[in-house]
Amino acid sequence: MSTTSIDLPSHGGHGHGAHGDDPHHQHHFTTMEQQFDTAKLGMWLFIATEILLFGGLFVGFGMMQNRYPREFVEAHEHLVRWQGALNTVVLLISSFTMVLAVESAKTNKRAKTVGFLALTIVCACIFLVVKYFEYSHKFEEGWLPGKYYHAVGDSIAGSHGYATFFSFYFMMTGLHGIHIVVGIAILTWILLRAKKGEFSSTYYTPVELVGLYWHIVDMIWIYLFPLYYLIQ
Amino acid sequence: MSTHTETHDEHAHGGVAIYTRTLIALLILTAVTVGAAYINLGSGNIVIALFIATIKAILVALFFMHLRWDRPMNGLIAMAGFVFLGIFIGFCLLDFSSRNAFLPTNLHHTEVPLAPGSAPQAYTVPVPEPAAAGAPAAAPAAEKK
Numbered sequence: 394m395s396t397t398s399i400d401l402p403s404h405g406g407h408g409h410g411a412h413g414d415d416p417h418h419q420h421h422f423t424t425m426e427q428q429f430d431t432a433k434l435g436m437w438l439f440i441a442t443e444i445l446l447f448g449g450l451f452v453g454f455g456m457m458q459n460r461y462p463r464e465f466v467e468a469h470e471h472l473v474r475w476q477g478a479l480n481t482v483v484l485l486i487s488s489f490t491m492v493l494a495v496e497s498a499k500t501n502k503r504a505k506t507v508g509f510l511a512l513t514i515v516c517a518c519i520f521l522v523v524k525y526f527e528y529s530h531k532f533e534e535g536w537l538p539g540k541y542y543h544a545v546g547d548s549i550a551g552s553h554g555y556a557t558f559f560s561f562y563f564m565m566t567g568l569h570g571i572h573i574v575v576g577i578a579i580l581t582w583i584l585l586r587a588k589k590g591e592f593s594s595t596y597y598t599p600v601e602l603v604g605l606y607w608h609i610v611d612m613i614w615i616y617l618f619p620l621y622y623l624i625q
Numbered sequence: 626m627s628t629h630t631e632t633h634d635e636h637a638h639g640g641v642a643i644y645t646r647t648l649i650a651l652l653i654l655t656a657v658t659v660g661a662a663y664i665n666l667g668s669g670n671i672v673i674a675l676f677i678a679t680i681k682a683i684l685v686a687l688f689f690m691h692l693r694w695d696r697p698m699n700g701l702i703a704m705a706g707f708v709f710l711g712i713f714i715g716f717c718l719l720d721f722s723s724r725n726a727f728l729p730t731n732l733h734h735t736e737v738p739l740a741p742g743s744a745p746q747a748y749t750v751p752v753p754e755p756a757a758a759g760a761p762a763a764a765p766a767a768e769k770k
Contacts, residue, residue, distance in 0.1 A: 430696060433695075433696075433699060434696075434698060434699060434702070437698075437699045437702040437703060438702055440702075440703060440706065441702050441703065441705060441706035442706075444703075444706035444707060444710055445706060445709065445710060445713075448706075448710035448713060448714070449713070451714075452713055452714055452717050455714070455717075455718075456717060456721050459721055459722075474659070474662075478655065478659050481655050482652065482655060485648060485651045485652060485655065486648070488648075488685065488689050489644060489645075489647075489648040489689075491689070492639070492644050492688075492689045493641065493644065496639060496640075496641065496644070604689075604690075605690055608685050608686075608689045608690045609690075611685060611689075612681075612682045612685050612686070615678050615681045615682050615685070616675075616678050616682070618655075618658075618678075619658055619662070619674035619675065619677070619678050620674070620675075622662075623658065623659065623661075623662035623670070623674050624670070624671065624674075625662065625665060625667075625670045625671075
């Protein structure tokens with residue numbers, strides 16, 4: 394809204410309220426708001442590429458499910474539904490704590506920001522612990538991707554369907570898991586910066602952008618969960 | 626602008642109450658989608674699961690990702706991502722659903738006993754077609770002579 398407002402500061406003009414004096418204000422942006430919106434626009438472009446990255450894998454999964462419908466349904470029964478559901482709930486709660494961290498940073502509540510970021514990291518770690526138990530069980534049973542698949546007792550002997558299912562399962566949940574690990578790293582970085590009091594209502598861009606990243610990771614899981622754990 | 630500033634600021638903050646309601650809605654929808662998976666509706670299951678997942682994704686985008694109060698450009702970019710994904714999925718489905726079973730990768734589904742030295746039947750099927758198409762083409766050439 395304010396990009397259309399009249400009171401644009403002249404170049405080099407100081408004393409334009411808090412904006413002109415903010416140390417985070419980079420010289421090539423007219424206002425802090427413009428700087429914030431630009432950063433956010435870039436983040437949304439990145440999110441669009443994330444949608445397409447996982448989109449390709451979802452399309453591949455859909456096609457292979459068409460080719461091996463029976464095998465995919467059978468293979469998916471090796472996934473434990475409550476573990477997937479638990480991880481869904483954990484990630485949804487982490488998204489909630491993340492949005493509260495952004496809200497706290499925006500309203501100058503430093504302790505709350507740190508607290509909510511810490512809770513988000515705890516949720517992310519719980520997710521990874523559940524994932525660890527899921528993965529290690531599959532390793533033990535030989536439900537592995539592609540040529541490493543060596544589980545016995547499949548009802549359609551010699552079919553590639555089971556191995557294909559687990560190829561996609563490990564590829565997609567693995568890539569999602571990498572996103573979670575990266576998320577933990579950047580959340581920790583943001584938490585340390587928040588602890589130092591680097592964020593305020595005039596500058597909380599990193600918190601906001603990490604929040605957007607965290608929500609897209611959550612959103613991907615929202616689709617992964619029903620497609621892998623609930624198919625019939 | 627000045628009359629809307631107050632209400633806009635209120636919206637721009639989002640607010641803990643709105644986020645809490647969003648979380649509750651998301652948790653309820655998760656319970657619904659898990660519950661629906663135990664009812665066998667055939668191919669309807671996947672439709673319901675994806676429909677609920679999309680509602681959840683929209684809730685996350687609108688409230689947690691602030692698109693509800695954000696500049697339209699950000700929402701446009703997000704939608705563009707999904708639109709192109711839709712094109713991708715749509716055309717792949719068209720391709721996949723209109724294929725026949727003559728792909729070499731599908732041959733193990735149609736196990737044909739082979740005589741030694743002969744090609745699989747799937748490969749021999751298209752052969753008569755060029756011969757049939759060649760016959761009318763040869764006829765006008767013969768007339769010219």
